[in-house]
Amino acid sequence: xxxxxxxxxxxxxxxxxxxxxxxxxxxxxxxMYWYRQDPGQGLRLIYYSQIVNxxxxxxxxxxxxVSREKKESFPLTVTSAQKNPTAFYLCASSIGIGGxxxxxxxxFGDGTRLSIL
Amino acid sequence: xxxxxQLDSHVSVSEGTPVLLRCNYSSSYSPSLFWxxxxxxxxxQLLLKYTSAATLVKGINGFEAEFKKSETSFHxxxxxxxxxxxxxxxxxxxxxxxxxxxxxxxxGTGTRLTIIP
Numbered sequence: 253x254x255x256x257x258x259x260x261x262x263x264x265x266x267x268x269x270x271x272x273x274x275x276x277x278x279x280x281x282x283x284m285y286w287y288r289q290d291p292g293q294g295l296r297l298i299y300y301s302q303i304v305n306x307x308x309x310x311x312x313x314x315x316x317x318v319s320r321e322k323k324e325s326f327p328l329t330v331t332s333a334q335k336n337p338t339a340f341y342l343c344a345s346s347i348g349i350g351g352x353x354x355x356x357x358x359x360f361g362d363g364t365r366l367s368i369l
Numbered sequence: 370x371x372x373x374x375q376l377d378s379h380v381s382v383s384e385g386t387p388v389l390l391r392c393n394y395s396s397s398y399s400p401s402l403f404w405x406x407x408x409x410x411x412x413x414q415l416l417l418k419y420t421s422a423a424t425l426v427k428g429i430n431g432f433e434a435e436f437k438k439s440e441t442s443f444h445x446x447x448x449x450x451x452x453x454x455x456x457x458x459x460x461x462x463x464x465x466x467x468x469x470x471x472x473x474x475x476x477g478t479g480t481r482l483t484i485i486p
Contacts, residue, residue: 256412258412261410292378292478292479293478293479294373294459294475294476294477294478294479295413295459295476296476297473297474340410342412342413344412344413357403357415357418358413358415358474359415360405360412360413360414361412362410362411362412363410363411363412365410
């Protein structure tokens with residue numbers, strides 16, 4: 253079955269530590285996204301990538317970094333500069349750019365819950 | 370600028386009774402609109418989408434939504450609630466104005482649906 257796999261499901265970060273969240277998709281989608289979800293809030297866009305070797309900042313990119321070396325993979329690094337990293341992180345993908353992409357739904361992984369030790 | 374307002378943070382209904390989750394949007398253009406559902410510690414699953422075709426949109430699991438341009442609303446309904454419908458529901462708007470080469474999704478803050486046995 254095609255889908256999006258996020259790992260790990262739970263992750264703990266120590267002070268001053270960088271951690272990397274994995275996101276892999278086998279849907280052959282060009283576009284991939286990272287969102288942060290906090291209680292009582294909607295999803296907020298961290299970074300997105302429309303194509304391999306290209307990515308753009310979203311609304312809350314500070315303290316995060318990404319790479320897109322392969323079409324199927326879009327890892328997110330939460331750096332020590334992110335002072336409030338505790339949240340639920342969701343990765344998504346969609347078919348991609350070209351035409352009216354807004355009506356292409358995004359497919360989501362099951363998320364990674366990040367906490368501070 | 371686009372925005373979406375989910376009018377109720379929490380809705381409780383008895384099993385077998387109708388469900389109404391309210392959503393109002395603001396967009397400068399003709400938007401695409403989506404409803405997603407999220408079960409605990411899971412990613413988001415698409416329920417239905419509106420993309421300027423029929424104003425009454427049917428989705429999965431018996432849900433439907435009606436796009437009303439005059440009221441800028443996109444309320445989600447279901448005739449008879451089931452225990453498995455208990456979850457968080459998100460209304461999402463996509464504006465056709467490209468931002469950095471890609472359309473941006475704006476998420477509502479969510480409505481938690483509780484089903485009373």
